[in-house]
Amino acid sequence: MSIPYAEVIGDPIAQSKSPLIHGFWLEALGLKGDYRRAHVKPDALADYVAERREDPDWRGCNVTMPHKAAIMDLVDDPGDIRGSIGAMNTVVRQRDGALIGTNTDAAGFYAPLAELDLEGAPVVVVGAGGAARAVLFALARAGVGPVTILNRSPLKAMGLLATFGLKGEVVALDATLPPAALLVNASSLGMKGQPPLDLDLSHLPDDAIVYDLVYSPLTTGLLAAAESRGLDTVDGLDMLIGQAALAFELFFGKAPPEGRDEELRALLTA
Structure with a gap:
């Protein structure tokens, strides 16, 4: 049968x-x-x-x-x-x-953040691929801003800001992070078999949230760095x-x- x-x-x-x-x-x-x-x-x-x-x-x-x-x-x-x-x-x-x-990525991504008031909150997003599109769509609906995108290709990332009607800027992957309320890794960096994502989190405020969509490994280098600073984190299993x-x-x-x-x-x- x-x-x-x-x-x-x-x-x-x-x-x-x-x-x-x-x-x-x-x-x-x-x-x-x-x-x-x-x-x-x-x-x-x-x-x-x-x-x-x-x-x-x-x-x-x-x-x-x-x-x-x-x-x-x-x-x-x-x-x-x-x-x-x-x-x-x-x-x-x-x-x-x-x-x-x-x-279903956009709703899955936003579910762990649904109880938060992110209207007008500054956000950093790493990446400009398919996952980043779902993330930016959800964040635009939440009324965040400004949004800083870290990406190798500035042109592609600038196009995403325009597509979703978001104000912000695009910077290189090694740029200094602004004092954002939310940092989202929507790239494959930090995944098993991929290069690490090494970011200096010292400029994030103490109440910032670090959200990594990578789930293999579950505790990425980014999340480990955030936890060592005492920041709240969301791992990739929540969205998955x-x-x-x-x-x-x-x-x-x-x-x-x-x-x-x-x-x-x-x-x-x-």
Whole structure:
């Protein structure tokens, strides 16, 4: 008997913890289903989408690097994700075979910050890729400002400020940090196999929050530096679990079980 399944696609993909998360929820809810990794190289993305479109058991996929922009050319976009966030991280197959692209990263990123008043707060964001787009979209909705982006390519980052209607500036990765209320690493720096992200946090105020989207390792060099200064931190599992919860309901028609997050975090960090 066939069972419904979803996947996470990327290049590379072995590091993804999404199968653990979705598998945990499927088992907890007693649902028949599966969630897998699929290593999809950029030149194979169109073929992958075409093949899965014809599979009635395939419920969709989460999309990670480097496909969050390219996937937009291959699926439907009724919510105008291209015009708003400019990156997709989730594709859902409809019963008629239509593929709908959306983005759960923005809501997943913002969930740990939802109780804070960030209106007018100065923010620093590292990176200008697909994850940064979701972060800046959410921050613009929260009314933050000014925003300083640290990035190797100033032109690309300046375009993002304009896209999301944010005031701020773009500086080099080794620039002195302004006294921001929130620092977000939305780049791959600090991830296993990537160069470290070495920032001088001494200019951040004592009540600043440091948020690193990297979750492998969970305690990155950036978070360790923030903790040594006594700053509040948010690790990458918060966003990972938050965006996954929204995608899970789209794929399998049920919300994840409540009250199991600590158990899930223990599984992910074992």
